[in-house]
Amino acid sequence: MNLLHDHDHSAAALNARGCTLCEQSQFDQALDSFDQALALDNTYCTAWNNRANALCGLNRQADALAAYDRAVALNPQYHQAWFNRGKLLADMGAYGNAIESYNRAIGLAADPIYLHAKADIWVKKQLIATV
Template identity: 55%
Template sequence: MDAAGWEQQGCQLCEREHYAAAIAAFDRAIAGDPTFSKAWNSRGNALSGLKRFAEALAAYDRAVLMQPNYHQAWFNRGLLLTEMMAYGTALECFDRAIDLHPDPCYLHARETVWLNQKLTPFLVY
């Protein structure tokens, strides 16, 4: 199977929440093509599903390093940073994704993060 086939298999495994198996498939895709930014992005999604945030962030970083105009990777990076409550950096990622592709989903995510960022100081832990 080629890199695209492994990436597709990994995405199917992610859809079924078999994240560890998906990561193995994405690793096979990346071994076949280390510059395959879609596989790096998808690997980040699987790692995020396992709450392995540092590794997920590194995977998204690789995806956008190799393909700076990859709006989905910028969006996914923003989602991860939102989950990590790194709202300022998440907003930067959403802005980058929106600049590249003004998807309404991206706009909504940015507005939600902006609101969370404003409300966070008022939350009692």
């Protein structure tokens, strides 16, 4: 299946192709698309965030965290990347760091999903502290 016209190799088009591939759980191919997008524009914070999402799909947590870090370094106002970073840190069991990332996301956009995720992590952190 051709997800892009052969002549459309812009960073935005490659990023969109990667997102489509991620939705189809084709994480290796998605990663290739995000890498191509970033080769054209290494300041494209959305592509860094999406690259991290693909890396999460490949269970490459350390690489994913580095990509989320790059996304938020490029755009500290990027609440979705802060949220995704928090979610990854929570999955890694780094609950304190996850809460910090969720707080950044919530400070930028008080999305109910962000608030719920933070509450879940707070409960997990409290349960671990009592064991």
